[in-house]
Amino acid sequence: MRWTEQHSYRLIVWSLVGLLAMPLLATLLYSLSSSWGATLLPDGLTLRWYLALWSEPRFLAAFARSLLVCLAALALTVAVMLPLVLVAHTRWPWLDRLMQQLMLLPFAVPPVVGAVGLLQLYAGGPLPIVGTPWILIACFFTLAVPFLYQALATSIKALPLQDLLDAARLLGASTPVAFCRVVLPSLRNGLLAGCFISFSFLFGEFVFANLLVGTRFETLQVYLNNMRNHSGHYTSALVISYFLAILLLTWLANRLSRSAR
């Protein structure tokens, strides 16, 4: 009884995993095949497409730009959200309610509408930043806010924050010291989770990047789009590389944070 039950669970889980991994596996196989036309299986395996991709300066530049914009946006978001979350949960509770409302905005406005609005606002006027990485960083900031704020707010709400700060003050720590030694380390897991999810989301962002800066500051997704008439093997290699890069970064960050304990 138990035995079969366990196996049926496993069957369900693995078929789900298989279903989700199928497109990725197919892409992987396609990116590794020399040519794959009318036959069921590819004619041969090759690393040619990867070599071509990773020796293409345009790809490397796009990759670096994506990385730069995402990390800059993320750093900005963390720098703004951390103090904000702390203040909203110690001093001004109304700020938390406001943030809960504001957080919905990036999802309420469709990206195309948002992008067109931003284009109108920043194409000319006092701040003509359309086409520069700055507008992308600022725009990505707004996209990362909901993820990061929610992750941080959830972990801070799980702490007896007032008591912790009071205890630290009685034990001789000033409020800034109490934040650094007690509150921030306790928020670390929430912060990391928020960063991972925003990073993978931003790294894959296409609509804003394409409309706001397009080819003037070609990011990875925009490059992928521009290469769509190129060989399918080549773009498959690109997708797989991009996926592996995110996987690697996530693993690395996770690893680093664990060893920092």
Place this chain on the structure above:
Amino acid sequence: MSFLTLSHIEQGYAQQPLFNDFNLSIGEGQLVSLLGPSGCGKSTLLRLVAGLTPLQGGRIHLAGRDISHCAPRERGIGMVFQSYALFPNLSVFDNVAFALVQQKQPKAQIRQAVEAMLEQVELSELANRLPRQLSGGQCQRVALARALVCKPRLLLLDEPLSALDARIRRHLREQIRQLQQAYGLTTLFVTHDQEEALTLSDHIVLMECGRIVQQGNAAEVYSAPVNEFAARFIGHYNVLSASEAQQLSGHAQTQALAIRPEALLLSTQPQTLTGHCAPQPVQVERLQLLGNVLRYQVRCGELSLTCDRLNQHPQQVFAVGQQLWLSVPLAALRPLAA
């Protein structure tokens, strides 16, 4: 000689003052309980003494020094919170060492002090654990060690035992009392549990709505409640109006009275109750077994009274609905202030 003095404390909001000319003084080395229902201001009082809530009016003196507006860390006060407030990211050792690290004491000295403290609260083996790996009682002891390690002049305990199960609560209660007496530490203990206050304290301060209703040692507060609130909060006193008391005792009464449930006498035969007021016929309405005590709810005319009897012989338990005789020893009637 009073060690901690609160004088003319004013606190609260304009529309809703909590304390109005509140005064309290506490002798050195005493364990004083602040007892009262939630919202009576006992926790606020503790926060005022600790300096966690800024004082609006009045003065607080500790060991002859005016600390009314000192920063919390300059007051030399240790505090244990109801939620323990252990730092979740630090090990037991680092939690206890926190204050000493803030004082920038030498490493070796910190290690020695913390180890000695952990020994005292029987936590030496758990020094490297994180708070989430501890049970409630262990967390409580870490919090206590953390508050005591820098040798405070005053220890504040904010309902430290309320989240624990009964057996651990009793054990910890004794441990707190032992440590307090070993150090001769003046302690302010906030609780809403009358049993805790009675068993633990040198002095009990009973509070209601920001006022002191009554204070004294456990025996005084228990045996002589000053008003109806005190009588109802401490012990399960029966509170009787003047006319009810007159009906029950057969003597003229002019004011409200309280009588403890264990002072009432119950019997199946009226003649065994001679020497007191004339026995009254009563009927058992309810019976509660509290272990060593049987608690009866009996009806006497319009009146419903609580009577406690020791659970000495299982055969002598009165049944619900049984007709009995009740007598009131006159000496046990406590007159209450209006």
